[in-house]
Amino acid sequence: MNDVRLVANGLDVGHAGRPVLKQVDLELRSGAITVLVGPNGCGKSTLLRTVAGLLPPIGGEVTIDGEPLGRLARRTLSQRLAFLPQTSHAPAGVTVRELVRHGRYAHRGALARHTGEDAESIEWALDVTDAAPLSDRRLDELSGGERQRAWLAMVLAQRAGVLLLDEPTTYLDMRHQFEVLDVVRRLAREHGIACGVVLHDLMQAAAYADEVVVVAEGGITASGTPEEVLTPDVIDRAFGLRVNVVRDPRTGYLACFPERSGADTGAGAATIAES
Numbered sequence: 001m002n003d004v005r006l007v008a009n010g011l012d013v014g015h016a017g018r019p020v021l022k023q024v025d026l027e028l029r030s031g032a033i034t035v036l037v038g039p040n041g042c043g044k045s046t047l048l049r050t051v052a053g054l055l056p057p058i059g060g061e062v063t064i065d066g067e068p069l070g071r072l073a074r075r076t077l078s079q080r081l082a083f084l085p086q087t088s089h090a091p092a093g094v095t096v097r098e099l100v101r102h103g104r105y106a107h108r109g110a111l112a113r114h115t116g117e118d119a120e121s122i123e124w125a126l127d128v129t130d131a132a133p134l135s136d137r138r139l140d141e142l143s144g145g146e147r148q149r150a151w152l153a154m155v156l157a158q159r160a161g162v163l164l165l166d167e168p169t170t171y172l173d174m175r176h177q178f179e180v181l182d183v184v185r186r187l188a189r190e191h192g193i194a195c196g197v198v199l200h201d202l203m204q205a206a207a208y209a210d211e212v213v214v215v216a217e218g219g220i221t222a223s224g225t226p227e228e229v230l231t232p233d234v235i236d237r238a239f240g241l242r243v244n245v246v247r248d249p250r251t252g253y254l255a256c257f258p259e260r261s262g263a264d265t266g267a268g269a270a271t272i273a274e275s
């Protein structure tokens with residue numbers, strides 16, 4: 001695995017012809033998780049929506065499996081790429097299974113008969129997101145974490161090789177955030193899906209990303225492994241915040257702490273460790 005599935009080349013993205021990001025180069029590979037991080041309003045959603053084919057690029061090109069995005073029919077695109085926006089709305093009273101069934105419209109259209117392949121994909125999507133026990137529950141009766149798993153199952157039922165998730169952990173408590181990210185990891189590792197995920201939490205980016213892409217200052221300011229990218233200088237440049245980057249001795253994951261927190265409170269890591 002590690003075939004390149006989605007490529008953005010010299011991409012300019014923005015709204016109404018006004019660029020937000022210029023000259024973006026991006027690759028999403030089978031089996032890998034690429035995490036986009038950056039300050040509020042820097043253009044992460046605009047970039048994701050553009051590579052998902054929902055916003056026209058101002059310049060440059062996006063290809064999926066070597067074919068220009070603009071030349072793919074809507075249904076073909078949905079079979080290759082699934083996108084979960086920051087917020088989604090469903091009709092009142094819809095059950096989880098009904099929602100997930102919507103994901104199959106990409107393959108069969110709204111009016112066509114349901115096939116065995118549809119049923120198999122729906123069960124797979126419910127299963128891989130641990131949403132099967134929720135399948136007969138109404139979406140509007142679920143907790144935020146359960147609902148997010150249901151939405152994830154819906155886009156997975158498309159059976160696309162590229163999955164784009166815009167802040168999938170927003171509004172979730174810490175345990176549910178990690179549960180959703182564990183599902184994303186499973187999708188990449190076990191099912192070879194190329195995942196592009198916007199996250200705000202740099203520690204989660206460090207723990208889950210194969211590649212971190214920093215979006216700031218109207219373009220991409222850094223990209224590489226978490227070790228290469230999550231450095232005090234890169235983070236300061238993007239977020240305007242001095243941090244210390246430390247490695248958790250047990251897990252090996254990187255974590256960032258603002259330099260000023262110790263100075264403000266008089267409590268540093270050593271003090272916390274002693275208590």
Ligand SMILES: Nc1ncnc2c1ncn2[C@@H]1O[C@H](COP(=O)(O)OP(=O)(O)OP(=O)(O)O)[C@@H](O)[C@H]1O
Pocket residue numbers: 015016020038039040041042043044045046047
């Ligand atoms: N529909 C729109 N029309 C015009 N401008 C927009 C539109 N959506 C977003 N913008 C602008 O584009 C810029 C980038 O917004 P975007 O939502 O892509 O940022 P973001 O990095 O995803 O932010 P956040 O982290 O806060 O979600 C912002 O200046 C925003 O005001």
